[in-house]
Amino acid sequence: MPLLKIKALNETTQLYVWKITETFDELFRSVALKDISLARLEGMKAESHQKGFLSVRRLLMEAGYNDFDLYYDEFGKPHLQDGKHISISHSNDFSVIVLSAVNIGADLEILKEKTLKLAPRFMDVSHLKNLNKEDELFKATVVWGIKESVFKIKNEVGISFKDHIFEHDFSLVDRKCTVELRFNNKVECFDILFDFIENYVFVCAFESNK
Numbered sequence: 001m002p003l004l005k006i007k008a009l010n011e012t013t014q015l016y017v018w019k020i021t022e023t024f025d026e027l028f029r030s031v032a033l034k035d036i037s038l039a040r041l042e043g044m045k046a047e048s049h050q051k052g053f054l055s056v057r058r059l060l061m062e063a064g065y066n067d068f069d070l071y072y073d074e075f076g077k078p079h080l081q082d083g084k085h086i087s088i089s090h091s092n093d094f095s096v097i098v099l100s101a102v103n104i105g106a107d108l109e110i111l112k113e114k115t116l117k118l119a120p121r122f123m124d125v126s127h128l129k130n131l132n133k134e135d136e137l138f139k140a141t142v143v144w145g146i147k148e149s150v151f152k153i154k155n156e157v158g159i160s161f162k163d164h165i166f167e168h169d170f171s172l173v174d175r176k177c178t179v180e181l182r183f184n185n186k187v188e189c190f191d192i193l194f195d196f197i198e199n200y201v202f203v204c205a206f207e208s209n210k
C-alpha cells in the first residue's frame with residue numbers, strides 16, 4: 001500500500017503519510033530526480049534509507065510538487081521553491097511530509113525499548129510516573145519526537161534536547177501538549193500535536209502565537 005493518508009492538522013497544514021511496501025526499483029522508476037538527489041541516493045548505504053528518500057518524492061507528487069521544487073539549506077533543512085513550509089521524516093516502513101503556511105517540524109519515530117532506556121538523558125522522567133510499561137514507552141517516544149520536531153523548526157546549532165527543550169506534562173490521550181525552548185536567553189513556546197501510526201509515533205510542532 002503506498003499512500004496511507006492525507007490529513008489536515010489545521011487550516012493551513014497537511015500531513016501526508018506513505019507506507020513503504022514497494023521495492024526500490026518500483027519507487028525509483030516512479031520519480032524524477034535532479035542530479036544532486038541522484039548523487040545523494042547513490043551515496044546512501046541502506047536500502048531502507050533509499051526507499052524512505054524515494055517515498056518522500058512520491059509524497060511530494062501527491063501534494064502537487066516534485067524533487068525539483070525541493071532544496072536544502074546548509075544545515076539540511078528542506079525548503080520548497082514556492083515558499084510553502086515543509087518538514088520531512090522517514091523511519092523504516094513509513095515516511096511523512098507536512099506542508100504548511102507556517103514553519104513546522106515533523107518527526108516519525110518507531111517504538112523501541114532503547115528510547116525508554118535513554119529517557120533520563122533527554123526528558124524529565126517525572127513525566128513517566130504512574131504509567132504502565134507500555135505507556136512509559138509511548139510517552140518517552142512522543143517526548144523524543146517533540147524534541148526532534150522543535151529542533152527541526154528552529155534549525156539552530158547548539159540546541160540540546162535535555163538542557164534547552166522542556167515539555168510540559170501531558171496525557172497520552174490528549175494527543176497534544178505544549179513545550180518551551182529556553183535557548184540563547186530567549187523563551188519560545190510551541191504547540192505540539194501527536195498521534196500513533198501502527199508502531200510509530202508521529203509528532204508535529206508549531207510555533208505558538210500565544
Ligand SMILES: CC(C)(COP(=O)(O)OP(=O)(O)OC[C@H]1O[C@@H](n2cnc3c(N)ncnc32)[C@H](O)[C@@H]1OP(=O)(O)O)[C@@H](O)C(=O)NCCC(=O)NCCS
Nearest residue numbers: 053075076077078088089090107108122148151152155161
Ligand atoms: C536532523 C535530525 C533532526 C534528523 O532527524 P532523524 O530522526 O534522524 O531523521 P528523520 O527521518 O526524522 O528526519 C530526516 C529529515 O529531517 C530533515 N532535516 C535534516 N536536517 C534538518 C534541519 N537542520 N532542520 C530541519 N529539518 C532537517 C531532512 O529533510 C531529513 O530528511 P531528508 O534529508 O531525507 O530530506 C536529527 O538527526 C538531528 O540532527 N538532531 C540534532 C539534535 C540531536 O540529535 N540532539 C541529540 C541531543 S540529546
